[in-house]
Amino acid sequence: MRYIPTFLIALIVGLLSNGAFGQRATVSGYVYDNETGETLIGATVREHVTGSGVQSNTYGFYSITPGKEKVDLEFSYVGYSPQRVSFPLERDTSLHIYLEPVVQLKAVEIQASRTERIQESVQVSAINVPIRQIQSVPVILGEQDVLKVLQLLPGVQSGSEGQSGLFVRGGSPDQNLILLDGVPVYNAYHLFGFFSVFNTDAIRDVNLIKGGFPARYGGRLSSVVDISLKEGNNREFSGAASIGLLAARATLEGPIIKGRTSFIFSARRTYVDLLTRPLIRQGFRQDGSRGDLGVYFYDLNAKVNHRIDENNRVFLSVYSGDDNFFLRREDREPGFNEIHRFNSAIGWGNVTAAARWNRQWNPRLFSNTTLTYSRYRLFTRIKYENEHTVRDDFEEISLRYDSGIRDIGGRIDFDYLPDPRHHIRFGLNFVQHRFNTGLFELRDIATADDYFWTATVGQEPLNASEFFVYAEDEFDIDNRWKVNAGLHFSGFLVSGEQYFSLQPRLSGRYLFPDSNSSIKLAFSTMQQNVHLLANEGIGLPTDLWVPATDNILPQKSWQVAAGYAKEIGRAYNLTLEAYYKDMSNVISYGEGEGVFGIDNWEDRVTQGDGYSYGLEFFLHKRDGRFNGWLGYTLSWTYRQFEDLNFGRRFPFRYDRRHDISLVGNYKLTDRIGLSASWVYGTGNAITIPESRYLGTTDEGRRRFYQYFGDRNSYRMESYHRLDMGVNFHRVHSNFERTISVGAYNAYANQNPFFVHLDERYVWDYSTNTNRHETILRQVNLFPLLPYVTYSIKF
Amino acid sequence: MFDTFQKYFQKAKGLALAALLLGLLPFFFTSCSDFFEKEIAIDPPDYLDQLVIHSFFDPVNDSILNILVTRPQEIFGVRDLSGLVDDAVVTVIAGGNVIEVNHRHLTNINHRPLANFYTGHISVDPGDEIFIRVSHEDTQEAVVSQVVPQPVVPDSVIFIERAGIDVDGESRSGFDIYFSDPPEEENFYYISGVYRSQFSTFYFSLESLEPGSETYNRGVIIRDQTFDGEDVRLRLLIPNSFLNMQPQYFELTFRTVTRDFYRHVQSVERYENSIDNPFVAPAQLYSNVEGGLGIFGIIWPVLAPVQ
Known part of the structure; x- marks a missing residue:
């Protein structure tokens, strides 16, 4: 054991000194967009002499060690003109590449996207959707939504109608690690889950991983949604603004110090409350009082990045978003010299912040150090005041409720590329969580009686510490075989309990001799130390994050995935994948329990197992005049809890046998683009009573009881919907405008939101009596919803 | 043919936009009528005749x-x-x-x-x-x-005028029930109360803050999980509307019940909570009938006058 510190010191010194793996010269640097000066994620660097290649990382950094005296490098990225550079390589060389965008009408043509050929990547079960493709897909009320587009991908299912929650390969929404610039976002939804918090104007890259998780990710069972914000144009000022039926948005970016420091600021806000405020206030006045009522949400994104020198860059990014419902009312009673005031508000929102330092230690070693802050909170304020204007006394009764989670953390990640065959990543992460599982504060003050009373009900905030360390190596065994092997070790310490977990991760790829297709295989284990107490149907703000405790254990899973990837004519990517995922200690409300219970949360939940398996088909055309995809998922998902359904296994509510999505964007002319998406899904599994029987209570009263039979043994009607949109573009001298019109649920299908039993009376003419009849009713949410959005770019 | 279509579309784009909007609006309005709820028919589920x-x-x-x-x-x-x-x-x-x-x-x-x-x-x-x-x-x-369960008889029931406060901060009266729980066996209790004055009779609801206790039909059900074999003081709260009532008119019924009775009424409470509530997981009623459904439970009540 005593040799370990010595070994680690030697390893670090060796890495930093750039001498551990021989004396071959290395070419390293950043790949930039020449128009904006932003780095390009996932740009391909191919060395033509040896045939080897690498990708730029999340920060645009690349490093390649060809092992030859002359190099012939080609840098490429979809939507950009490739650059080829050849030169004699005598020593380590720093080479920054600025790729020139191909001049096209951006809003229609799909430009910026990664160019790693799908069959060459070792990563299985990962999808990168170009941001411009995300912006083109027609969505509800025209409000572009990253998460809603991810729902259209195979293996990802939506929950209830209109919701942004993701159910990935049989997992629950809490099992998705949603990262915004590397910081977890705990509640990614606005307006009860109908919209996500991500403003697409500020997003640069979205990457979804459903399985075969690399060792650098951890903490959730089902998926990683890694969203990177734009860095800001460091060449010139530019911006965008739009107004739709729901919200208005604006984005401004530009250089602070040209070529070195840039910023981006983006804001979005709903405005219905502002438009209706005069009417609402008038309504209160007509009622003889003063008051206000409203609902709104907003998002703010800001990011600054500064290039200190060739080897050091720093970033600071902040996100803040809130939803607010409020009601204020004031009534005056002149005759009694009294003023009654009622103020109530419910709000929820996230704040995330990341301070990041990128350093290139030497041509082969790159590090990213990040300090993170993330906070989600839900608050309720209700206050009633009664003021006597003559006696100068008042009474106040108030209630405050707060819940949420706050993380403060730091992580450091290293990329080490000793030669083109190895890409080694290692790092560590530490997070201090603070869980507020719900605290009521009640107060009663009456100055006339000199009375003061206050009480606090609920659990005090709970602290927990979580860390992980990881190491992975993505290496070429030969020209055909490539492997990513890694280990992820995590620990969670809460209230004297310690949960440690060693999670092996392994992915492999075999490239067929035609170089156009490959087979892939991956195995990964995951552990999740935090749980979300949530309603399965809709994303309520009351959803509560809670830690694993001595009673409620961490969730665990293992998953194996196998896939076939083929590039068809350089335009189409085809993937076929099969997976099996096994989960344990998944959480569910107990029978008769729900999100609105007031008991201790640990008493309201139960833990059990789950498993899911299926096949996924994905045909993706990323760019071109016509682009889009066809996705199909055939899957089975089950749960089994000792305390539910008599211990028998049952289908998960979102066990969806068939799930189809068809997305298409077509550039009709330079000025007109068409887009459409069609989805079909097997109906959700639900529980309805099988029968009823007459019984008695212990007091002798007769009553009918329902017998439920097996849980989730019935299906709602299948879901299908067509969304359509048309974008009209026009380029003016100094700006470009787009008018988007379209419709959600274009053929107004009555898609089920939920079903319920209902009673109605039937007059029986034979007996002249009224009889109860039980029927089943389906509640539908969204009819055809047209939208129109006006947007400009300058 | 496609080129012709494109040219035509370019010329008529304004018209196309207007037509699209106008075409969508009727769909929107007509789709709203009776859209949001409908009766549906599914194949009646098979059920076991028992x-x-x-x-x-x-x-x-x-x-x-x-x-x-x-x-x-x-x-x-x-x-x-x-x-x-x-x-x-x-x-x-x-x-x-x-x-x-x-x-x-x-x-x-x-x-x-x-x-x-x-x-x-x-x-x-x-x-x-x-x-x-x-x-x-x-x-x-x-x-x-x-x-048939071995009945437990409370030693005494004491009325407490200020027994606690509720979540609204209101003072509440209550009772302390003293009894000895038989050791080394699971015991289950169901306690309810009534107020009988010379003019009227009210059934009132009881509430316990004791861990493991639950409400059922205005009463409290509790098992001896946390006090097996102990001399117990169980505090029960009553609504603050009974704050100034006369203690001598309160009457509690202390029932020793079988485990199956306890589990059944526990499931009834959850069942009632889940019926027609889409936000709550469905609850199945507990049954102890082999080869069928339903419940057979035994209750041994003892009247407990309040001191």
Whole structure:
């Protein structure tokens, strides 16, 4: 054991000194967009002499060690003109590449996207959707939504109608690690889950991983949604603004110090409350009082990045978003010299912040150090005041409720590329969580009686510490075989309990001799130390994050995935994948329990197992005049809890046998683009009573009881919907405008939101009596919803 | 052909936009009418035709054991009393003795408790087993049994004027019930209360802050999980509307109940909470009937006057 510190010191010194793996010269640097000066994620660097290649990382950094005296490098990225550079390589060389965008009408043509050929990547079960493709897909009320587009991908299912929650390969929404610039976002939804918090104007890259998780990710069972914000144009000022039926948005970016420091600021806000405020206030006045009522949400994104020198860059990014419902009312009673005031508000929102330092230690070693802050909170304020204007006394009764989670953390990640065959990543992460599982504060003050009373009900905030360390190596065994092997070790310490977990991760790829297709295989284990107490149907703000405790254990899973990837004519990517995922200690409300219970949360939940398996088909055309995809998922998902359904296994509510999505964007002319998406899904599994029987209570009263039979043994009607949109573009001298019109649920299908039993009376003419009849009713949410959005770019 | 279409579209784009908007609006408005809820028909679920037994026996106040026998019926359609079974063969063995059982059928179904019950007079002591078997030629036999619980008698019940506060911060009165829980066995209790003055009678709700206690039908059910074998002081709160009532008019009923009774009423509370509530997981009623559905539970009540 005593040799370990010595070994680690030697390893670090060796890495930093750039001498551990021989004396071959290395070419390293950043790949930039020449128009904006932003780095390009996932740009391909191919060395033509040896045939080897690498990708730029999340920060645009690349490093390649060809092992030859002359190099012939080609840098490429979809939507950009490739650059080829050849030169004699005598020593380590720093080479920054600025790729020139191909001049096209951006809003229609799909430009910026990664160019790693799908069959060459070792990563299985990962999808990168170009941001411009995300912006083109027609969505509800025209409000572009990253998460809603991810729902259209195979293996990802939506929950209830209109919701942004993701159910990935049989997992629950809490099992998705949603990262915004590397910081977890705990509640990614606005307006009860109908919209996500991500403003697409500020997003640069979205990457979804459903399985075969690399060792650098951890903490959730089902998926990683890694969203990177734009860095800001460091060449010139530019911006965008739009107004739709729901919200208005604006984005401004530009250089602070040209070529070195840039910023981006983006804001979005709903405005219905502002438009209706005069009417609402008038309504209160007509009622003889003063008051206000409203609902709104907003998002703010800001990011600054500064290039200190060739080897050091720093970033600071902040996100803040809130939803607010409020009601204020004031009534005056002149005759009694009294003023009654009622103020109530419910709000929820996230704040995330990341301070990041990128350093290139030497041509082969790159590090990213990040300090993170993330906070989600839900608050309720209700206050009633009664003021006597003559006696100068008042009474106040108030209630405050707060819940949420706050993380403060730091992580450091290293990329080490000793030669083109190895890409080694290692790092560590530490997070201090603070869980507020719900605290009521009640107060009663009456100055006339000199009375003061206050009480606090609920659990005090709970602290927990979580860390992980990881190491992975993505290496070429030969020209055909490539492997990513890694280990992820995590620990969670809460209230004297310690949960440690060693999670092996392994992915492999075999490239067929035609170089156009490959087979892939991956195995990964995951552990999740935090749980979300949530309603399965809709994303309520009351959803509560809670830690694993001595009673409620961490969730665990293992998953194996196998896939076939083929590039068809350089335009189409085809993937076929099969997976099996096994989960344990998944959480569910107990029978008769729900999100609105007031008991201790640990008493309201139960833990059990789950498993899911299926096949996924994905045909993706990323760019071109016509682009889009066809996705199909055939899957089975089950749960089994000792305390539910008599211990028998049952289908998960979102066990969806068939799930189809068809997305298409077509550039009709330079000025007109068409887009459409069609989805079909097997109906959700639900529980309805099988029968009823007459019984008695212990007091002798007769009553009918329902017998439920097996849980989730019935299906709602299948879901299908067509969304359509048309974008009209026009380029003016100094700006470009787009008018988007379209419709959600274009053929107004009555898609089920939920079903319920209902009673109605039937007059029986034979007996002249009224009889109860039980029927089943389906509640539908969204009819055809047209939208129109006006947007400009300058 | 495509080029022609594109040219035409370019020329007519303004018209196309207007036509699109105008075309969508009627769809929107027509789609709204009766859109949001509709009656749907699904294939009636298959269900197992089995016997349902309901019986709650109180050996203190009534020596008659009433057994209601019914059958499940389809969930959809008209709800009626066709599920009553009046031609079953019911066998009751109490304390080792076979009891004579009669079926009482009264047309007035509101006439409780004898309407449509199978009844038998029995006399049992704590520790005796009561066994019920119901047979019918159409379906499988259903059996259920219970052991009469050893009753626990409270030592005293003390009225406490200021026993606690509720979540609204209001002061609440309550009671302290003192009793000894029998050791090394699971015991279950069901406590309810009534206020009887010379003018009126009110049933009031009780609430306990004791861990493991739950409310049921205005009363409290509790198991001895946290106080097995101990001398117990159980504090129960009553609504603040009873704050200034006279203590001597309060009357508590302290019931020792069987484990199955406890589990059943516990499930009834959750069942009631889940019915027609899409935000709550469905709850199944607990049954202790082998080969069928329903419940047979025994309650041993003791009247506990308040001091």
